[in-house]
Amino acid sequence: MAFLALDVGNTRLKWALYDEPRVGARLITHGAQFLENIETLEEGDWSRLPTPRWVLGCVVAGDAVKRRVEEQLEMWDVTPQWVVSGNAEAGVVNGYDHPARLGSDRWVAMIGARQRLLAQGPQRPCVVVMVGTAVTVEAIDAEGKFLGGLILPGHGIMLRALESGTAGLHVPTGDVRDFPTNTSDALTSGGTFAIAGAVQRMVENLSRHCGEAPVVYMTGGAGWKMAPSMSTEVELVESLIFDGLLHIASQRLAVA
Ligand SMILES: Nc1ncnc2c1ncn2[C@@H]1O[C@H](COP(=O)(O)OP(=O)(O)O)[C@@H](O)[C@H]1O
Ligand SMILES: CC(C)(COP(=O)(O)O)[C@@H](O)C(=O)NCCC(=O)O
Numbered sequence: 358m359a360f361l362a363l364d365v366g367n368t369r370l371k372w373a374l375y376d377e378p379r380v381g382a383r384l385i386t387h388g389a390q391f392l393e394n395i396e397t398l399e400e401g402d403w404s405r406l407p408t409p410r411w412v413l414g415c416v417v418a419g420d421a422v423k424r425r426v427e428e429q430l431e432m433w434d435v436t437p438q439w440v441v442s443g444n445a446e447a448g449v450v451n452g453y454d455h456p457a458r459l460g461s462d463r464w465v466a467m468i469g470a471r472q473r474l475l476a477q478g479p480q481r482p483c484v485v486v487m488v489g490t491a492v493t494v495e496a497i498d499a500e501g502k503f504l505g506g507l508i509l510p511g512h513g514i515m516l517r518a519l520e521s522g523t524a525g526l527h528v529p530t531g532d533v534r535d536f537p538t539n540t541s542d543a544l545t546s547g548g549t550f551a552i553a554g555a556v557q558r559m560v561e562n563l564s565r566h567c568g569e570a571p572v573v574y575m576t577g578g579a580g581w582k583m584a585p586s587m588s589t590e591v592e593l594v595e596s597l598i599f600d601g602l603l604h605i606a607s608q609r610l611a612v613a
């Protein structure tokens with residue numbers, strides 16, 4: 358009855374195998390591969406897995422990458438389902454102008470966040486931060502409506518943009534400092550505080566809109582780098598997308 362959850366971003370494919378497609382399922386094993394290594398999955402990481410009976414994923418890396426993933430999945434007799442952002446699902450209402458144009462990773466992470474919030478206590482507004490190739494900062498009100506979100510460059514893109522647009526910014530990674538006194542620290546701190554500042558602003562926007570301070574969840578491959586530099590309290594939840602996929606899978610199978 359194994360369930361394979363996939364999160365295909367612009368840098369890496371993350372996967373997790375659970376014993377069942379339901380909230381609270383047992384994690385059997387998980388891993389990640391850079392997109393250029395997708396072709397290694399069938400003979401490598403996935404070769405000794407128990408056969409999944411369901412595969413549900415989100416992919417924002419484009420159709421060509423999606424096809425490459427589907428080719429690897431042909432090793433099993435299972436048709437993958439890919440989440441498309443909808444008008445409403447699993448307790449979240451999509452306020453985007455064109456709901457289907459919202460990145461499906463953002464949609465799934467919000468569903469994971471909303472479920473986590475409700476499991477932890479009463480309804481509250483919530484900010485969801487995903488620090489991957491890009492950074493997204495979503496605002497959800499206490500009733501579960503996604504009001505809107507920010508997209509900004511991630512650490513890597515910010516650094517590459519600065520390197521390619523200037524003559525003198527080719528330096529190693531530095532440390533986060535309040536008052537950086539060398540180029541490396543200045544670049545690392547600039548990127549980190551750009552993200553922290555955007556989150557802070559969204560927390561203020563949402564607090565003002567809802568009249569109540571939000572819970573802030575953070576996830577994504579570079580979330581652990583950001584979390585210590587935040588000015589508001591954040592809960593780092595590495596599994597937010599997988600939690601969302603498990604929730605969607607449970608609901609879909611329950612109504613099927
Ligand atoms: N072990 C790691 N391997 C690769 N990138 C990592 C790793 N840990 C953190 N990162 C950072 O995370 C970012 C990618 O995060 P990820 O969540 O995989 O992105 P995406 O979902 O866009 O593919 C990279 O920009 C990189 O800076
Ligand atoms: C914003 C994103 C690029 C984030 O991608 P990631 O950093 O996870 O690779 C992705 O969610 C996306 O392509 N979204 C579509 C546009 C939108 O959400 O408005």
Ligand SMILES: [K+]
Pocket residue numbers: 366367462487489490577
């Ligand atoms: K992502």
